[in-house]
Every structure is written in structure tokens, then in C-alpha cells.
Amino acid sequence: MLYFDHNATCPVSAAARAAWVGAVERYIGNPSSPHRLGARADAAIEEARKRLGAWLGCDAAGIVWTSGTTEANNAVLHHAVLVGAEEVWISAIEHPCVLAAARRYFPKAHRLIPVSREGVVEIAWLAEELKHRRPGLVAVMAANNETGVLQPWREALALCREHAVPFFLRRRAVGGKAARERVGWLRFYDRLRS
Numbered sequence: 001m002l003y004f005d006h007n008a009t010c011p012v013s014a015a016a017r018a019a020w021v022g023a024v025e026r027y028i029g030n031p032s033s034p035h036r037l038g039a040r041a042d043a044a045i046e047e048a049r050k051r052l053g054a055w056l057g058c059d060a061a062g063i064v065w066t067s068g069t070t071e072a073n074n075a076v077l078h079h080a081v082l083v084g085a086e087e088v089w090i091s092a093i094e095h096p097c098v099l100a101a102a103r104r105y106f107p108k109a110h111r112l113i114p115v116s117r118e119g120v121v122e123i124a125w126l127a128e129e130l131k132h133r134r135p136g137l138v139a140v141m142a143a144n145n146e147t148g149v150l151q152p153w154r155e156a157l158a159l160c161r162e163h164a165v166p167f168f169l170r171r172r173a174v175g176g177k178a179a180r181e182r183v184g185w186l187r188f189y190d191r192l193r194s
């Protein structure tokens, strides 16, 4: 069978596999343990944090590791609750884990940003709505995981900046495929497992 659905997920690369196997064989300690093997694992994680921060062009201290994208998305939406967001707007084509988190944390206060028939987020809608209301978070994905359609996230980000609205960019479906971009200026960035 030929597999073309690399938007949803793709086979792990040989380099990533080798790096992962090497790390789990080398660092057998729990990074929270007080003994030397734990400290060694902890140092390796901190080194990885530094390198990822440099690669992403962001402050390494702001990187939060999670076990996967669902957890990351929940963390961001939960954070929105903690900082007092009254409502969140998410694109209508978001992955079910984002929709579910929005429903859970903002049961009566999440709005779906409409998309065109071609599956593209409607920037005109966002521009118009932001003139009247200021949500606590706007989430847009860089590419859709089902259709692969690239989204106008830069325009969405520019609008959010103009209106001082925190922006959550979800790049899971493009990570490792699109060119690297410096992301240090983004408020939230989901590139987990990419």
C-alpha cells in the first residue's frame, strides 16, 4: 500500500528514530530522581530545551514538554481559563482535541471561526469580529491535518497583534515539512511531536 496521508502523520525518519533510541538507552534515570543517573537525564532534557529554543528562536525557558499534541492543546486552553479569558475563538477546522478542549473549558464561550468552501479560514470574518469583541485567545492551524490546506495564519496573527489578542498557532501538520520559521514572537506555539 502506498501511504500519502502525511498531513495526519508520517513515518518516523531514520535520524529521529536513532536519536530517540540513543537517548532512551543512554539516559535511563528519571529526571526527577535525586541520584546521579536522574541528574544526567535532567541535564540532557535541559540541553535539549536549550537547543530547541535556539532552533525555534524563542526563550528556552518558555518551552513546555508534553506527551503529545492533545495534552499541549489542553494546557493552552486551560491556561486561557487561568488567566481569565472570557471566550476563545478557534477555527472551525481544528482537530477534535482542540474542539473538545474548547467545549470543556469554555462550554458557553467558544466561537468557531468559519472557513470557506475550499477549507480556508475566513480572515475577513476575523477582521470584522475583532472590531467588536476581544477574545482571550484565537487558535488557527498552519495547515489542516485532513486536507493539507495551508491557512492564512500570518494574517490572523497580524490581526490579533493589532487587537492585542493572544494567538495560538498550531503547526503540527506542517512541522518538519515547511521551512523553519523563527517563532519567538508568538504567544503560543504548538509544534509538538513534529
Ligand SMILES: Cc1ncc(COP(=O)(O)O)c(C=O)c1O
Pocket: 007, 008, 009, 067, 068, 069, 070, 071, 095, 097, 144, 145, 172, 173, 193
Ligand atoms: C492537527 C492535529 N492536532 C492534534 C492531534 C492529536 O495529536 P496527539 O495524538 O499527539 O495527541 C492530531 C493527531 O492526528 C492532529 O493531526
